[in-house]
Amino acid sequence: MIKVYFADDNHLMLSKLRSVIDWEKNGFSLIGQADNGEQVLSDIINLKPDIVFLDIEMPKKSGLEIISYLKNINMLPYILVLSNYDNYDYVRYALINGAKDYLLKHKLDENIILNKLNEYIKNKKDTDITRIKEEFFHHTAKQNTIRKVVLSKKLNDIELNFLNNEFDCSTKTVACVFFSINNFLSYSYLNENYDSDKISQSIITLCENIFISLNNGFISHINNGDFIIFFSFTDTHSVLKIQNSIQNMIRLITSNIFKILNIIINCSEYQIINDINIISSLYKKYIYSDNNIIIDEKEIENFIIKKQKQDLENYFNSICNDYDNLSHIEKDKVILSLLKIANNIKTSLNIFISIQYYDKLKNNIFNERDFNKTIEHIYNFYLTLMEKSESIQISNYSTLVKNAINMIYNDYSKYDISLAEVSSKLNVSSEHLSRQFKKETSNSFINFLNNYRIELSKELIFKGDLKLKQIAESVGFQDYNYFLKVFKEKTGNTPKEFISNISKS
Secondary structure: OEEEEEEOOOHHHHHHHHHOOOOOOOOEEEEEEEOOHHHHHHHHHHHOOOEEEEEOOOOOOOHHHHHHHHHHOOOOOEEEEEEOHHHHHHHHHHHHOOOOEEEEHHHOOHHHHHHHHHHHHHHHHHHHHHHHHHHHHHHHHHHHHHHHHHOOOOOOHHHHHHHHHHOOOOOOEEEEEEEEEOOHHHHHHHOOOOOHHHHHHHHHHHHHHHHHHHOOOEEEEEEOOEEEEEEEEOOOOOHHHHHHHHHHHHHHHHHHHHHHHOOOEEEOOOEEEOOHHHHHHHHHHHHOOOOOOOOOHHHHHHHHHOOOHHHHHHHHHHHHHHOOOOOHHHHHHHHHHHHHHHHHHHHHOOOOOOHHHHHHHHHHHHOOOOHHHHHHHHHHHHHHHHHHHHHHOOOOOOHHHHHHHHHHHHHOOOOOOOHHHHHHHOOOOHHHHHHHHHHHHOOOHHHHHHHHHHHHHHHHHHHOOOOHHHHHHHOOOOOHHHHHHHHHHHHOOOHHHHHHHHHHO
């Protein structure tokens, strides 16, 4: 509730103020009153009322003296001066020095009091909004300026002055720590719904709440899941105390981020900085190493196509050995490169990977700190691609069969796609296409088509967005019972049994 205080040496006036409205019903709490200036001043300092009804002429200390004193110590509440007709010069002095308004004692009534109180509420709301906006813009400006310094961007004069005022390394010990979301780039690539801005803001908000409890710390998001935290120390310059303090604070931050947001954080060693401008070079050391990163996409793809499992294994072992000393951000880029190459291979060879498999891969990458174990997860992904590519590899097929397969990939959802239609479009007889197709793929045309449709239907079942009849229609089965029959033949399970098995795994 809003706290109200009365100050007047006339007890009848004090009584009138108490009874003029139902204060509590209107959301106000009467916290005190006094009839002399010294007591009034003491109460205002100790009780910190929001609104003070203040008589100008009181014994021991006048209302004007009280206003002047409170103004000098920056503790002025919302003062409403109580006055008579004959002391307007005093009222004017009070208003000039910080009083908000004045009330004529002989005209006090419920409406006047409520009007003044409503003005206070509106003024407070406007003031709060202005303060929040100022704090927000100050905070945002501070974060943006730090980001520009870290990324070696030029600052204007206003930003330079702001930076020097906020981070004066000459009067206090300032330390910085960089930290990053584990495997941020690779996980963002795998997860299309990953809202990186929202996640970054959640981390900032969580850290800022911790900083309030610690009374120390400032965080700024740099880029792509990278952050910088500043700590300042004015009461001690002991290196050991600073080190212990920072370690405890970082431990608190990382454990809370993991506990609340389920995000693993990688941190740098802390650095004492004597000049705020060196954080740019510190960040470069944090994210870069001296190693040259070379991932050969053509070579990896060749291993998959030619089924060279041992060569693929050797290549991945060399990645673990050669890049183990990279910064964790560079390791993340290696992981990202391998995932992109895998996706390119998957697309070029028309390999279908289940949503369930992808979810497992995403979780393994996001929750794995160890680089070599992460590479092992990706290596297993490549082995899956190699295994699946055996049944649908078309690179060695004749042009005729390649074209037929591509027509299946493009038109599988059409109910009327048939050997006769495809052969007609390819300007060959049905018999010739059927013979050549069987020879090269070891599958009849209709069997290859149904295999492809069932693979797609399994993918749609994993997604869970459509009913089974809708799935059957979307992959080209006009007859639902025929879809059920083919699904059972190809998978060994009915669609419902297949769904049940997914739920159990």
